[in-house]
Amino acid sequence: MLRMMATEAGLPVEKRLTNHSTHKRLVKKLREHTIPATEIMSVTGHKNVQ
Numbered sequence: 001m002l003r004m005m006a007t008e009a010g011l012p013v014e015k016r017l018t019n020h021s022t023h024k025r026l027v028k029k030l031r032e033h034t035i036p037a038t039e040i041m042s043v044t045g046h047k048n049v050q
Contacts, residue, residue, distance in 0.1 A: 002017045002018065002019070002022060003017045026043075026044070027040055027044060030043070037049050
């Protein structure tokens with residue numbers, strides 16, 4: 001389903017596109033833009049920084 005949505009949106013599709021991989025990518029991008037860990041945690045639902 002994610003692959004189809006990405007294709008329809010004109011986004012490049014990675015070899016393996018899963019909920020986990022997109023979630024991991026989101027966290028990585030937010031950290032690259034110096035978003036505080038507490039804000040990232042509120043978006044992702046994580047309970048601790050790890």
